[in-house]
Amino acid sequence: MNELDWIRKIQSWVEAPAKGVAVGIGDDAAVLNPSEASLVLTTDSLVDGVHFDLAYSSPEDLGHKALAVNLSDIAAMGARPKYALVNLVLPPGKAENFLPGFYKGLSAEAQSAVTSIIGGNLSRCEKGLVICVTAVGEQVGAPRLRSGARPRDTIFLWGAVGHAAAGLQALQSLGLEEAKALFPTLVQAQLRPKACLSDAWLSLGVHASIDVSDGLVSELWHLARASSVGMELFPQNLDLTALQPLADESGAAALDWALYGGEDYALLFTAAAGKDEEIARALPGVRAIGRVHAGEPSVWISTEKGHQPLEARGFDHFGDTKA
Amino acid sequence: MNELDWIRKIQSWVEAPAKGVAVGIGDDAAVLNPSEASLVLTTDSLVDGVHFDLAYSSPEDLGHKALAVNLSDIAAMGARPKYALVNLVLPPGKAENFLPGFYKGLSAEAQSAVTSIIGGNLSRCEKGLVICVTAVGEQVGAPRLRSGARPRDTIFLWGAVGHAAAGLQALQSLGLEEAKALFPTLVQAQLRPKACLSDAWLSLGVHASIDVSDGLVSELWHLARASSVGMELFPQNLDLTALQPLADESGAAALDWALYGGEDYALLFTAAAGKDEEIARALPGVRAIGRVHAGEPSVWISTEKGHQPLEARGFDHFGDTKA
Numbered sequence: 001m002n003e004l005d006w007i008r009k010i011q012s013w014v015e016a017p018a019k020g021v022a023v024g025i026g027d028d029a030a031v032l033n034p035s036e037a038s039l040v041l042t043t044d045s046l047v048d049g050v051h052f053d054l055a056y057s058s059p060e061d062l063g064h065k066a067l068a069v070n071l072s073d074i075a076a077m078g079a080r081p082k083y084a085l086v087n088l089v090l091p092p093g094k095a096e097n098f099l100p101g102f103y104k105g106l107s108a109e110a111q112s113a114v115t116s117i118i119g120g121n122l123s124r125c126e127k128g129l130v131i132c133v134t135a136v137g138e139q140v141g142a143p144r145l146r147s148g149a150r151p152r153d154t155i156f157l158w159g160a161v162g163h164a165a166a167g168l169q170a171l172q173s174l175g176l177e178e179a180k181a182l183f184p185t186l187v188q189a190q191l192r193p194k195a196c197l198s199d200a201w202l203s204l205g206v207h208a209s210i211d212v213s214d215g216l217v218s219e220l221w222h223l224a225r226a227s228s229v230g231m232e233l234f235p236q237n238l239d240l241t242a243l244q245p246l247a248d249e250s251g252a253a254a255l256d257w258a259l260y261g262g263e264d265y266a267l268l269f270t271a272a273a274g275k276d277e278e279i280a281r282a283l284p285g286v287r288a289i290g291r292v293h294a295g296e297p298s299v300w301i302s303t304e305k306g307h308q309p310l311e312a313r314g315f316d317h318f319g320d321t322k323a
Numbered sequence: 324m325n326e327l328d329w330i331r332k333i334q335s336w337v338e339a340p341a342k343g344v345a346v347g348i349g350d351d352a353a354v355l356n357p358s359e360a361s362l363v364l365t366t367d368s369l370v371d372g373v374h375f376d377l378a379y380s381s382p383e384d385l386g387h388k389a390l391a392v393n394l395s396d397i398a399a400m401g402a403r404p405k406y407a408l409v410n411l412v413l414p415p416g417k418a419e420n421f422l423p424g425f426y427k428g429l430s431a432e433a434q435s436a437v438t439s440i441i442g443g444n445l446s447r448c449e450k451g452l453v454i455c456v457t458a459v460g461e462q463v464g465a466p467r468l469r470s471g472a473r474p475r476d477t478i479f480l481w482g483a484v485g486h487a488a489a490g491l492q493a494l495q496s497l498g499l500e501e502a503k504a505l506f507p508t509l510v511q512a513q514l515r516p517k518a519c520l521s522d523a524w525l526s527l528g529v530h531a532s533i534d535v536s537d538g539l540v541s542e543l544w545h546l547a548r549a550s551s552v553g554m555e556l557f558p559q560n561l562d563l564t565a566l567q568p569l570a571d572e573s574g575a576a577a578l579d580w581a582l583y584g585g586e587d588y589a590l591l592f593t594a595a596a597g598k599d600e601e602i603a604r605a606l607p608g609v610r611a612i613g614r615v616h617a618g619e620p621s622v623w624i625s626t627e628k629g630h631q632p633l634e635a636r637g638f639d640h641f642g643d644t645k646a
Contacts, residue, residue, distance in 0.1 A: 004545075022361060023466050027549075028399040028534055029365035029458075031466045035357060038345060041441065042352035043410045043457055047448045076351040085366045087410075087455045118364065121455075125370045130448065132410045132455035134366055135352075143346050143354045211351055222327075226350075 003122055006095060013103040014117040015110065020082065021118055030118035032083065037138035040079040044070050044213075048129040051263075056171045059098045061191045062131060063105025069213065070135035071113050071195035072265040076211040078144040078202055079137035081113050081195075086120035087132040094129065095122075102131075113197055140202040144269065146226035148208035153270035155231060155290035158283050159196050161216045162243050162254065163189030165261025170246055185242050193265045200282040201267070209269035215260045219268050220290075220299045221312040230293040233301050233310065235259070237289045260313055326445055329418060336426040337440040338433065343405065344441055353441035355406065360461035365396040371452040374586075379494045382421045384514045385454060386428025392536065393458035394436050394518035395588040399534040401467040401525055402460035404436050404518075409443035410455040417452065418445075425454075428515075436520055463525040467592070469549035471531035476593035478554060478613035481606050482519050484539045485566050485577065486512030488584025493569055508565050512587065519590045523605040532592035538583045542591050543613075543622045544635035553616040556624050556633065558582070560612045583636055 001009075010025060017024040023031035046052055046066050057065070067084060074081045086106065090098060110117055115135070149155075167190030170179040180187050196211075208227055210219045216238075220231045235255060240247075243254035270292055271279060279286055300307045324332075333348060340347040346354035369375055369389050380388070390407060397404045409429065413421060433440055438458070472478075490513030493502040503510050519534075531550055533542045539561075543554045558578060563570075566577035593615055594602060602609055623630045 023400075023468065027466075027468050027470075028396040028532075029363045029402070029460070031400065031402075031462055032362045032364065034359055034361055038357055039355045039362065040352045041355065041406075041408060041457075041459070043408045043442065043444050043455070045410050045412055045444055045446050045455070047412055047446050049449060050447055073351040077346075077354065079352070079354075083364075085364060085457060087366045087368050087457075089368055089370055089453050089455075119366065121366050121368055123368050123370050124373055125451070125453065126372060127450035128448070130412050130453045130455075132366070132368065132412075132444075132453075134364075134408060134410075134457040136364070137352070139354055143350075145346065145350050147350075209351075 001095065006099060006122060009099070010103055014107050017116040017118055018082070021116055024116070024118045025120070030085070035138060040074055040077050040137040040139050041134065042070055042073040043132060043134040044073065045130060045132040056176050057191055059101030060105035063102040064109045064192045066131045066133050067106055067109040067115070067135070068193050068195045069265060070133045071115070071197060072211040072213065074135050074137035075195050075197055075201065076144065076209050076267055077137070077139065078141055078206065078209065079139045080202060081115045081135055081137045081197070083116050083118045083136040084110065085118060085134045088120065089123045089125040089130040091126060091129065092124050113195070144206050144209035146208055146210050146222050149223050149227035149229050149270040149292050150207055151229060151292055151294040152273055153207055153292040154273050154276055154288050155292060156269050156271065156279060156286050157266055157289045158286040159264065159266025160189065160239065160242065161212055161264045161266050162257030162261045164193060164263035166243050166246050166257045167191070169250065169252065173250065183246055186246060189264065193263060195265055196267045198283065204279060204282055205271060205275060207270045207272065209267060212264050212266040212268050213262060215262045216268065217259045217299060217310045218312055223268070223270065224297040224299055228297055230295040230298045230300070231290060232293055233290040233299065235301050237287055239287065259310065324418065329422060329445060332422070333426055337430050340439040340441055341405070344439055347439070347441045348443065353408070358461060363397055363400050363402040363460040363462050364457065365393055366455060366457040367393050367396065369454040379499050380514055382424030383428035386425040387432045387515045389454045389456050390429055390432040390438070390458070391516050391518045392588060393456045394438070394520060395534040395536065397458050397460035398518050398520055398524065399467065399532050399590055400460070400462065401464055401529065401532065402462045403525060404438045404458055404460045404520070406439050406441045406459040407433065408441060408457045411443065412446045412448040412453040414449060414452065415447050436518070467529050467532035469531055469533050469546050472546050472550035472552050472593040472615050473530055474552060474615055474617040475596055476530055476615040477596050477599055477611050478615060479592050479594065479602060479609050480589055480612045481609040482587065482589025483512065483562065483565065484535055484587045484589050485580030485584045487516060487586040489566050489569050489580045490514070492573065492575065496573065506569055509569060516586060516588045518588055521606065527602060527605055528594060528598060530593045530595065532590060535587050535589040535591050536585060538585045539591065540582045540622060540633045541635050546591070546593065547620040547622055551620055553618040553621045553623070554613060555616055556613040556622065558624050560610055562610065582633065
């Protein structure tokens with residue numbers, strides 16, 4: 001099969017594009033009909049050996065995950081995902097074993113998010129697999145920026161944190177089969193994370209928002225810096241239930257996974273304190289996990305001994321600290 | 324420097340985004356204000372060891388080229404480039420030596436094409452450098468598809484072909500300094516190709532269009548298949564002037580470079596035969612290089628012995644044939 005044959009195959013694997021698409025896969029570029037909404041664009045990549053290990057992730061898992069991590073950024077802006085382009089760099093000879101499963105997962109994820117795959121690219125690379133996805137969404141209401149947090153806001157977390165990091169530890173210490181059998185929720189969070197997508201989310205009044213890709217504390221710092229506020233975290237409000245059994249077994253601290261583990265794709269946001277009940281009704285499972293304060297950018301927890309600052313460690317591709 | 328520091332640096336290196344951009348670099352995603360035009364989206368990648376060799380390409384060259392190859396796809400659709408997102412995967416420790424030069428080249432190319440860099444991503448990869456760019460343009464008139472060629476159309480080529488392939492051969496046989504000194508046009512075509520961008524191009528009546536990234540014959544085949552037509556090429560109408568000295572010196576055939584060399588980013592298009600003069604006036608340097616015929620998809624040249632078919636060889640990432 002040559003590149004053109006693969007592109008034809010891919011066309012047959014993905015859903016027919018939605019109404020807004022004038023030109024989809026197969027020409028020099030995709031064309032979208034004019035839209036009355038603002039368009040939201042983001043790009044994220046999954047790199048072999050950094051974001052996944054082919055010993056654990058199937059091609060189908062990677063199809064799901066590559067799209068989900070981008071949809072999560074679209075959701076964080078308060079937008080509805082619509083389209084995606086998929087740029088694959090893969091070793092020669094890998095296409096046969098990789099592309100069918102990858103596009104099966106990608107198409108399923110796209111279908112569940114009502115998102116059309118409108119284009120992409122295939123390139124060869126001797127050295128490893130890189131998956132770059134660009135997602136496009138339609139803004140609903142005003143963009144939800146990192147800079148919108150205000151003093152006295154409640155800090156909310158929608159979705160689990162720490163699960164993906166704990167899932168990776170389970171995979172690395174137990175192997176794929178045993179980890180899946182004993183800790184299915186954690187392994188699923190690592191291999192097939194889901195973006196937080198809901199119409200209810202889009203209609204809420206939210207001040208600031210970010211998705212938790214690099215770890216909870218790291219994202220709290222992003223909000224604190226962009227909004228020039230202090231962020232007080234109530235760690236007792238985090239849900240560690242699913243983490244505790246593995247923590248007990250491995251001697252790890254469940255709270256550390258929740259604070260510093262990356263790749264969870266939960267949504268972290270702030271809203272006026274009076275909206276707590278409305279938000280709890282709209283987003284089942286959402287938790288109020290802290291409060292915004294006036295002051296210099298900072299992140300802390302309150303203990304009997306006073307403020308305990310939390311450092312911005314988390315997954316950083318270019319720094320010295322790694323989660 | 325950590326990832327956040329690099330993103331701040333990048334913000335300072337790129338031009339302030341244009342009016343259409345509500346949110347640029349630095350949040351979870353970019354936001355574009357609603358546009359009355361259809362939007363055109365494409366993504367393309369440059370891979371270390373496949374599309375470039377760091378022994379020849381400087382980071383600045385790669386900044387230019389990574390954007391130009393995407394702008395070329397936007398131009399081929401008959402659209403005006405507006406925005407780009409840049410997804411970089413690079414080895415740890417490479418950022419300091421790579422990012423400043425890369426963004427210098429990228430910003431210069433973006434500025435000359437009136438294109439705003441609105442977002443991107445940085446990831447680590449032990450194994451090599453991958454650059455994925457997604458470009459967004461605004462459609463002018465109807466999209467120019469591969470499928471629009473009609474019997475009796477003239478086939479036009481705007482821009483040089485074979486130069487980039489010959490430039491690569493010069494680099495590989497002579498080394499960077501000598502190749503640049505002796506064959507500056509060819510080396511420039513390889514290291515810093517330019518997309519064919521012009522308002523005059525956008526206002527022409529064109530039936531079908533494609534950019535020449537994989538080689539002239541390969542792209543003729545794409546048009547032939549998509550339009551279900553035969554494409555007759557007049558090889559004597561190709562401009563081999565700049566190729567001839569290196570061909571003479573190296574014993575290579577200049578015509579082979581022109582027919583099968585990739586990475587030139589010329590535009591290949593068809594238009595009604597009566598438009599030849601108008602097109603020649605609008606696009607200086609454009610050449611009529613063939614004619615479209617009714618019949619099964621095919622590509623050929625006419626010789627004294629009759630039709631000589633041209634096979635669709637060119638750069639194929641997954642096939643057995645390579646340029």
